[in-house]
Each structure stands twice: as C-alpha cells, then as structure tokens.
Amino acid sequence: MSIHILGIRHHGPGSARHVKDYLEKVKPDIVLVEGPPEADNILEWVGDEQLRPPVAILAYQPDAPQKAVFYPFAEFSPEWQAILYARTHGIPVRFMDLPIAHQFDLKAEKEQKTTADEAPALNNSLAPHIPDARIIRRNPVAYLAGAAGFADEEKWWEHMFEYRQDPQEVFIAVAEGMQALRQDLQLPYDREEQLREAHMRKTIRQAEREMYTEIAVICGAWHTPALLNMGKAKDDNDLLKGLPKVKVATTWIPWTYNRLSYNSGYGAGINSPGWYEHNWRYPFDDGTRWMSRVARLFREQQKDISVAHVMEAVRLSSALSALRGLSKAGLEELNEATLSVLCNGEEILLQLINDALIVSNTIGEVPSDIPRPPLQTDIEKLQKKLRLPQTADYKDYVLDLRKDTDLERSILLHRLEMLDIQWGHRYGPSGKGTFKEQWRLQWNPDFSIDIIEKGSWGNTVEEATSQYVQHQARTATSLKEVCTLLEAAIPAELHTAVEVLVQQVNNLAAATGDVMQLMTVIPGLVQIGRYGNVRKTDATLVENIISGMITRICVSLPAACIGIADDAAAELLELVYNMNDAILLLQDIDMTTQWQQTLSAIAGNNSAAPVIGGYATRLLADHRQLSGSELVRAFSYAMSSATPPAIAAAWLEGFLKGSGTLLLVDNDLWTVVSNWMHQLEEEAFKQLLPLLRRTFSGFTKAERRKLGEKAKGGSAGTTGTLQQTMENIDAERAMKGVPIVLQMLGVK
Template sequence: MHLLSELDRIQPTAVLIEGPADATPEIRHLVHRQTRPPVAILAFTAELPVRTALWPLAEYSPEYQAMKWAAEHSAEASFIDLPSLVMIALQEQRDLARQQERPTTVDTPAVNEPDEQIELLTREEKEAIFSDQQQGSLYNKIAQLAGEDDYEMYWERSYEHNLNPDAYREAILAFSEQMRELTEEQEKIHATVEYAYNAVREAYMCRKIQDAIQQGHQPNRILVICGAYHAAALRTSVHIMTDEEMKTLPQRPTRLTLMPYSYYRLSSMSGYGAGNQAPYYYELMWQQMKLGALDELPHLYLSSVARHLRQSGTHRSTAEVIEAVRMARSLAALHHGSSPVLRDLRDAAQTLLGHGDLAVVAESLAHINVGTSIGYLAEGVSQTPIQDDLNRLFKELKLAKYKTTVATELVLDLRENRRVRTEAAAYLDLNRSFLLHRLKLLGIGFARLKSSGQEQASWAEQWILQWSPEAEIQVVESTLLGETVEVAAAYVLQQKLEACTTIDEASRLIVTACECGMVTQLENARQTLQRLAVDNQDVIQIASAAKGLSTIIQYGDIRRVQTGPLVPLLEQLFMRACLFLTDNSQCQDEVAAEMMSAIHELNTISLDHNEEVDEALWLHELQQLMSRDDLNAKLSGFACSLLMERNVLDAAQAAAEVSRRLSPGVPAELGAGWFEGLSQRNRYMLLSRISLWEQLSDYIDALEHEDFVRALVFLRRAFSTFAPHEKNMIAELLGEIWGVHAEQVAEVLTEELKAEETKMIDDLNDFDFDDF
C-alpha cells in the first residue's frame, strides 16, 4: 500500500523495476488479466549444462503491483537490472572464482571472536564469516534492540504496519544509507565477490535510469522499484556504466519464459534465500490493507486457523478465537505496536487454540502461513514450445485439473473403452499413460507410478500426480532436448540406448519404449539388445531381459504395440539361457537365490510361450541340473521341484532322486541344502508325498551330532518360509511317521522356547562352517 500511495502521489511516466532488462517484453504477460500470481520469470541457458535464474512474484510483491499500476495508468514500465545472459554468466564466474580461491591469512580478527582463534581461511570462508557476522548479526542486532525475536517481525511491525504518509519511503532510504555505511567499507576491504557483483549491477541500473531521463522522462516523474540495499546507491547514481564497460561484461546465451510458481517455493521453508516465512499470510495482510481493514487481520488469521482445526477434527469454539485475538493484541501492545505481527498471532494460536501445544496447531499454521496456492498464466503466454505442447496435451487428455500442488491419485485402465464413440475417448487412459511415462523418462517430477497390485501389471496403472514449480523448471529445461514432449523423450531414450552396455539394461529400455508408445525407439532398443546378447553368458541377466520381452509380447496389444519382431529375440535369449544354465549353476549359495529367481522366470516363459521357445531343451537342461552332483545342491533341488510340478518325473523317479539326495552318506549341508531348494515350489505337492517326509526323517536320524547341527542351519532356513497352516500339516505327517498324535507334535512345535533353546538357536545364526 505504501508503494501504491507513492505511485498515486508522483504519477510517474516511467516505472523502473529491479529485474532482468531483457524480460521487459514479458511485463505485458505478467499484467495480463488472466495471470494469477505467484508466477516467476525463468531464465535458462540455451545450451547444456543448463543453468537457471528465477525472479518470483507474489500478488503483494512491489514489482508486480508497480507493473499493474503502470499498465492501468499508461505509464512506461521496464526492468533495469543486468540482462539474464549477463546475470547468469556473472554468477558462473562468481562461483568459479570462489572454487579457485586459495587459502590466505586473515589480517584482522573476526568480529566478536578472540584473537587466538584466527587461522588460515579461504576467501570464501572469510566472505561467509563477514556475511554472517557483519550483516546477519547486524540484522539480528537490530531486531534484538527493537525487542523482536527476528528481523522479519521487526520489519513487519516497524515498516509494513506504519501507515503514516511518506513514512515508509523516508524510513527505507535512511535504512539503506545506514546499512551501506556499516557494511560497504568492510566489503571493500575484504574485496568480497558479492560486493563486486552488486557494484556491477548498480552501475548498470544507474545507466538504465539515465537512459530513461534521456528519453524525455522528467527525473521527478521516474519511480524506481528496487531492494532496500540498492536504494541509496541508485538515488545518488555513484557510477553509471559506460559503453566500454558494457562490452566487457561476460555473456552466456539464454532464453526467457514465464512459469506458474507456488507459495511454498516462495517461502524460506523451501530453502529459497530471499523468501519469507509466511507468503500466504502476507497476501492476507495485503488484501486487508487494500480494504482499509488491517485491524481485522487478527480476526481473519485466527478464525482461519480454527476453521482448519475443525476440518481436521479438532473443535475450537468461537470464544477461544475471540480470546486468541485479545491475546495477540495484548502481545502487540507490549511491543508498542498498533497491530499484532505474525509472531504475536502464532503465539496466541498456540496458547489459546493449541492449548499450549504447538503440535496441535502446527499443520494449521503452516496451511495459513505458507498456503498451497499455485499461480496461473493464460494459455500461450510466453511459453517455450515444450510448455505449449505439454499444456495442449494436458487439455487434450483432461489432465489439467491435476496440475495442482495437492497430490492426487489417478487410476488408468489401458484397455480400449468400447462404450464411447471416438477413438480419442476409447484410448484416453492409454494416451495418458504414454504421456506420464514420457514425463517420467524426462525426469519431470509430476507423476509417480505406484504398484498396481497385479503380478504381471498388465492393464492397470496407478499414478500419484502432483505439480510443482520444480516440475515446471524441468519442463523448460527439456526444451533443449526437443520442442515437444515426444521428441524430447525420444532423444533421451536414444541417448540411453547409445550408452547401454548390458542386455538387462537394454531390455528395460525396450519396456520403457513400449510404455512410452515410441515405435522407432522400440526397434532401436531391440537391435541394441540383440547386439549385446550375442556374447552374453550370464543366465541371471538373460532371464531378466527375457522376462521384460515376455511381458511385452503377452500384453503388447493392450498398448497397441507390434510385438512380432520381439519374438525371435525372445527365442534367442531363451536358447542361450538353456545352453549356459548348467555352467551358471556351479555357484556358491550367495548367488543361488538370484539363480533360482532366474530359473523361475525362464520356466514361466517356457510355459507362457511354449509355441515360440524350445520347451524340450529347457526340460532337458532342468533334468541335467537335477541329476548332476557337481552343481549347487540348492539349485538341483529347485530343478527337481519344477520337474515334479510339471509331471516330467513320475513317482518312482521322484522317490529315487529323493532317496539319492537324502541318503546317510550325503554330507549334511548338501542334503539339507537340496531339500531347501526342493521346498521352494508347490508346497501342497510336497506335503502330499509322505514317502518324502519318511526319507527326510530317516536322513536326519542317521546324522551325527555335528552333522545334525550343520543340517539344521539349512532346514531352519527352508521351514522358515512355510505358512502356519503348512507347518500344521507337517506336524500331522510327522505324527504319523513317529507314531504319536498330530496334536502332540503341533503342541511341541508351537510352544514357547526355553531360555537354553533360544540360546541354541541364536548360536545357529552365528554358525561358522569353518569350525569343522
């Protein structure tokens, strides 16, 4: 309101605003009637690596209100700070200078630090010390002298609530002059990078002010909107940048765009250095000032907190709100303030509405202080091509309503909807899926895929959608990859394919291409996988790659993908896995779990694609794995279970193999390990074969004590995966074998362990085979 009053008093013909000079053409978009702050000007480099610079604007921002006033009063409005191409280049040089600075001796002690603590510091560390102690402590000292907890509360009470005519402008100028006197001399002595950076900016801004005067604007009809620190320098025009100096400024080609912003990103909670604690609160204050009802702000704020508490299930009465307002006013009076500031309102809310407990009102305070608002720009307003394309797709696919900071779940059914008339409507969810997968590939944090709960994840997808300014920035950065979402995603996928080195990775990229609906890249990925598979002998990797191909071939028609070219590749991978199965099964137990998973995947493929793959070869290799004694016993047991499950082994053959593997002469770890592998599949089949349990019982009875301890390690691991009802069935079988009632066996198996028994089991966990 102070600024609007000053604008109305001066009636300037030129309104000059601190901001990138090359963004002046964007002002007409910022003041567009459909624009709804918070919004931001975003500059980004036109080449990789991408660097960005942001200038966010809230509704109450002086810069935004000055633009609007100028548009409404036909005044000229322009930005006067360094152009973005210079600003980003200078920032890069500043960062580089800080990295290259070498340690140097500090000539003077740090403020308020004893002499004996002086040591070798880098200039960057000196600058940080100076910044923290000279500026940070100075701001804090001002707040302390004023009796405030922090500088923000001091500023609000001393400046924002001061509604006296001309008081704000005079106070700001005095504040700027005194701050520069206190800090500028030390900055020059220490030759801080920040001082040089600000000096260049101020010289350029002075030049732009001089340009406005030369264009015919009277000095007393020019109003400059800038940060308080720069006010004194621009008022006196200490140095005006010359043409020669301008030519020496570094540049890096940049592009500009506008983007919606959020109050969370505008707040200091997000880490934004120039942010404040409560952007939405200050919007409420701004609105009350416009209405001339600033004294009603405490009622509005505290009643909003109470309303949010009620919505979350915590009831607070009107009387408590009234008492909270009274308390806030009392706290303000103790600070000689006319109206409560944010700290007064928060304390009153915690005391009266939270009953002294901050946790009760913390969420409500965050909601009222920061807010969930996200800005809006009119369609097509100063957007990059990829932003325009994404907005078009959002509208076309009816996803625009999900462009919110509140996380929302979206469930997609990828199957054709035959109840609608148009093709676009019939495949709406499928096209949504293509877009969301492409955004995920581009690293745009808008959509997160959840597990669908289906084993094969065929036709249903569950997404969590949440928009954020970070996502908007990521979209803008993707402009360098392509002018549309599809082109940019295709570029990223092709880059990944060119860098791909394993068949497992290539298979995942085939799945990605299918999920993104990219036919050309799908073929490129197929060729990449085929090239890498020629010399690969790792069955675990081959099985993983084959699983991805199998899923696409089975469900590719849902995504309208032609999977015919993938079938020969699946056949090739499956054959290689068969040929190298036994070689890969000569492994330690540490690798056996991964191998079992790979064998399971290959067996599933042989069942699902028995017409395409060589099923007879697979069963032959499983029999080799089962019968050979020089391979991992656990894998041999697992192969036996698969063959029994598929009825390749008859009862006599199965009994013979069990007898051979569980004979008294077989080492304990081999026999028990083989049973562990056998027990991983089809438990009901195992439980139906009483002869197997008789052989297992005889095997255990024949073991010596030390061998029994060794076997117990494997048997505990095997039985730990059995469900409670399966263990009860085992109890019944053992009861029959041992000639006792099943209930007695179950009671023994399920009763609580004694202390000595618990200790024995704990000792097994630390069992060391090297002791034997």
C-alpha cells in the same frame, strides 16, 4: 527532477502496500524495477486477466537450457505491484539489474569466499540474538534484527516495516538502516554485486538523459545506499566494460507458493507465503479472519471447532502480542494460540495448518498465447485435452486402459516419464489385471527447464520422446539398459523407437555370452507381451528375440551352475526363480519343454551348486516332471547320510524355496527330512541351525504353524510309525480283495 529510491523486502505484503501507496502519491513518469532487462519485452503481459500470480519470469540460455534462472512474483510482491501500477497508468516500466546475459558466466567465475574469517569479528556478548559473522555475510539484515532482540529477521522486518502505515517514513527508515549497516559492518562484496549496482545506477542515469522528471526505483533494501550515492558514471562504465555475454530468452511460467518458500531452496524466499497473501488482502485483520480459516480447515477434517474456540484463540493471540510489546499479533502468536485452544496442545495439527494455509498450494496461471517453446505448447494442449491440470498439490488418478481417454492419459504420462519430466509417479493399483494404472501427479515449475532442454529433440511430445529414446538406444552399451528402455517404450506407444530398441536388443544379446545378463532381462521382455492385449500394440516384435535368448539360456545355464561361490549361487537362484515365472507366463509348449530339460540337467548334476540343484528338483516337481517314488528317491539321495550336512542343508533350502507345502502334503518327503534331522550329530546340527532357520523363515506364518504341529504330534509318521502301521494290517482280510481288484484291472 526527482529520483525516489524505494527499498523493499522481496515478497513483503507491507512493502507492496507501501510501494503502491507511494506511487499513487508521487505519480512517477517512469518506474525502474530490480530485475533482468532481457524480460522488458514480456512486461506487456502484466495486467492481463489470464496472467495470475504467483508466476515467474524464466530466463534461460537457448543453446544450453540447463543454464536458467527464475524471477518469481506473487500478488503481494512489491515489484509486481510497481509493474502493475506502471502498466495500469500507461507509463514506461523497465528492469534495471545486471543483464542475465552477463550473469550466467559471472556465476561460474564467482569466487567462493564463505569462511567466517573473511567477515568482521562481532561482539555478541551484549546481544545474544545477533547471529555469527557467517550468517551476517549472507544476510546482513539479520544483524539489525538480532540487535533489536529478534531471533527471526523476518518477524523483525514485519513488525518494524510491514505493519507501519506511512510509506514515506518507512522508506526513509529503510535507507538509513541499510546505510548504517553498510558503513559499520564493512562486509566484503563480491564482483557480481558491484556490477549489479553499477548497472542499476547506469539505468537510472539513462532515464535522466531521456528527460523523465519523476523516476521511481524499486530495489532490494540492501541496494538502497548504493543507489542514493550515484558516484561517477565513468567509474560504473569502466566496471561494466568487457563483460562476457550470451544469448538469453525469457518467458512467463506458472509458479507455486511452495516454490516461493525458503524450504524450496529459493534464496529470496519467505517462510509463509500463504500468510503473506492473507496480510496483503486483509491488512487490518486482528486475527479473526485467520482463525476462521483455521477453524474451517479443521471442520473439513471432521474436528469439532466452535465459534467460542475462535474467539478465545483471537483473545489469546492479542494478549501474547501485548505482552511482547508488538503492535499486532503476528503468525507466531496466532500459531501459539491455535496450538493451545484449537489443537489442545497437539503439535501435529499445526503441520496441517502449515501445509494448507501458512505455505498453501496455490499455483499461478499464464495466458496460452504467451510465447513459449513448441514442446511446452504441445504439453499444455494435451493437458487441456485430457483434463489433466497442472496443480501444486498431489492429485491421484486411477486409469482404466480400456477407456480411450484414460489410455491417452497413460501414453502422455509414460512419454513424459521417458523424457525425464517426472510429473507423474506410478503406484500399484488395487485389484488384479493389467488394464489399470494408478498415478499421482504434482506439477513443479522447474519442469519448465526440463521441457526447454528436451525441446531440442522435437516440437511435440511424441516426436521429442521418440527421438530422445532412439538416441539413448544407440548410445547404450548395456543389454539391461536397452531392455528397460524397451519395456518403457511399449506403453508409451513409440513404434519407431521400439523398432530401434528391438534391433539394439538383438545385437547386444547376440554379442553377450553372460547367461546371467540374459536371464536378468528376460522377465522384463516377457512382461512386454502383456501390453499387447490392452494397448493394442504389436508385442510380437520381441517374441523372436525372447525365443532365441531362452534357447541360449537353456544351453548355457547348466554349466553356469557348476563351481560357483555361495553368493553367486544365491544371485543365480533368484534369476532362476524369475526365469521360471517368465516361462510360465509365456505358456509356450516348446519353450517350456526346453526349460524342463534344462532343470533336469541341473538337478541330475552332482557338481551343480546344491541350492540351485534343490530348487531345480522342486521346479521339476511343480512341472509334474517328478512325482511319487521318483521324487522321494531324488530327495532321499540328496539328504542321505553320505552327503555332507552343509550341502544337504543348502539343497533343502533350494528345494523348499518360497513354500513348505510339499512337506505338509507329502508324508514320504517329511519322513526323509525327519530321518535326516535325527541322524545329524549335535555339532553338525548347531552349525546348520542358522541355515535351517533361514529356510523355514521364508514360509508363511500358517505354514510354519502347521509344520510345528506336525513335528510335535508326529502325525506324518516316522519310519517306526510306518512300520507299526504295516504290522497292524490284517493280511488274511486284505487277500480277499485281491481277486476283485484283479477283475477290475482285467487280469485273469
């Protein structure tokens, strides 16, 4: 009976090759792999043509889906190759790690001991690349890399183990190296790690009792010494006795190379999954194939790259590896050669290589008949029907809602958005109209957890979204929150949920006396009406609510504008601005009349905040309720010398909000403003200057230029200019036209 302990680097292409070659040589009758035993029942899918890595085992707690863990595999993962070997040769394969059923509760109890004082003191003076104790506590292999003069343990592992050819020697060296580390460093081990290694030994003993004679064990290199020294079975059984246990479910999900990288936060991740895949497929490449891929990528970006560039870059990478005493050029040497020869020293181009080749955007596939939650099945069915594939890179869609397929796509994306599954992000489409939406989609494997969690609300996207939104509606206490949900539920076409939301809006609106809160939600409710034409939904559900809320706003707003501080006035001014836009959008005569009467009440009240009073006067002018001499009279009264300068300036700021066109086209108003400015004393002018500059800074550049030209040239005419013009009139000649005018007017 032989037990073969193969210590590997997770996701190492060289380790995967060594494992495959070693298994072919010893021909084991059972394979044990570090992984969750709960997933043994889904290993039968490995080898299926439709299960294409990168993929991951998702283990989760059904009654608490947020408690989940992923076990990713790439084609170049040693564990994957070991499982594939067993499946291909028809021999048993099992996972041997501590069951996830125990680990979920253990992780919650795990003691956080991360200070450097708990790790051994190290002398780094002789080997400057040796990391500090805190890093070694987390990644002991970094100690060996530092001792060998490597700042990057991944690079050290590649050149020491990945590129070697004899698998037996490699695994012996790994075991000896890890044994020396565990003996010399004397690092403290937490309880979870002790339990994991005890369960691995227990699984090996179980295989021995079942009379397997050639047992192949594939585990992380660090665990190798613990499995070579089996110890006493009683000690392990005592250690594993009485562990907490929960129910766990497992399934296969697609994974991405981006999520396999360190940058994703994956603890056993690698820096360059795309580069590792290249090494797996072309182990004897001297850099020529890699440089050819880089050149092809650059040519796709319209950058001129010749064959001579590629040859020179390969030569340079080989020279660099020779100077550094390496057996072959690694990624670092190839990148340096690329930077010098192909990028002309422009480091920004290396980011393109990193995204497209070094990390890559590869995503795996899983068979459609693999057991999975009903909600996930429905999502995948809709994705296939609507031709919206899961992709690891960004993909943009511009949806025309007048087309049935695009409308269905939009509905699906809106529903997933309401389920907090952020597959798509909306952007403002180019052009005008409400019939277009622009989405950017990128699939994240973590969505699987969100899908499982939301699956408790229903088995289909429509059912789950509707139930989830109704739950949010019933538990919400803020009118704004409910209106936001309603605005999102309309394009998602959740009719039952919309009815519940409308009822909740009505209840909350009737209970609130805060006019500012009502004004905050009105624009969103009015926007809902715009979807009725495009989405064929009944937007009239909210019309009665809008009408009642606007009436209450019109009654309460004039009193709300009295006796408020400047900050509150500025906030209320923006609400009035948005409210006016909503009224114009409705195009309802009765509501417009109510709004105009409210504006008149505000503009005619001297106690109202001046900035709001000025803006109300401006809106009355825009609504054609004030014009000509009446408008000039209201303007002159507000800007008279009897009005304190600060109040007049605030009134002017409100009146000119957003546009100074009135001052350009109405010379009488210009004259009033000009006279007011001239009569200000120097100190008062200095105090008001910042406020005036803020007012005029809101105008467009063209408006500011024309106003400046008008002020400089005096073309609008001051009071003196107007009087001079009156004096130059020929009265005798003017009188000759009076009879004709009277005749035209029908006056005898």
